[in-house]
Amino acid sequence: MDNASGHVPVDQRILVKPDPVEEVSKGGIILADTTRDRSKYAATKATLVAVGCNAFRDWGDHARKPMPGERVLFAQYTGAREKGADGEDYIIMNDEDLLTVIEGASE
Incomplete structure (x- = not known):
């Protein structure tokens, strides 16, 4: 996966690109900016973009370690929200804040 964000995570940090927030509800209602902002910061699904050199090291030898491009x-x-060089939103977080890899889903 290409990292156009301009951010390279260090140590045990990872960089994810959160899913975009819907601007219209499933029922067709246009969501207010405050509702979208609240949803934006509560998003929990993302694509793993990059990992630091020590990320997932503490997970043990037999643990499945996520790779860039996987859905998580x-x-x-959690983490720090940052705009990338490409203008997209990213989150830089500790590897321990990752809860699961979403099997069968890729970018």
Whole structure:
């Protein structure tokens, strides 16, 4: 996976690109900016973009370690939100904040 964000995570940090927030509800209602902002920061699904050199090291030898490009689920309200060089939103977080890899889903 190409990392156009301009951010390279260090140590045990990982970089994810959260899913975009819907602007219209499933019922066709246009969501207010405050509702979208709240949803944006509560998003828990993302694509793993990059990993630091020590990320997932503490997970043990037999643990499945996620790779860039895989879809992941992470803890709400974690990490630092940052705009990438490409203008997209990214989250930089500790590897321990990753909850699961979403099997069968890729970018």
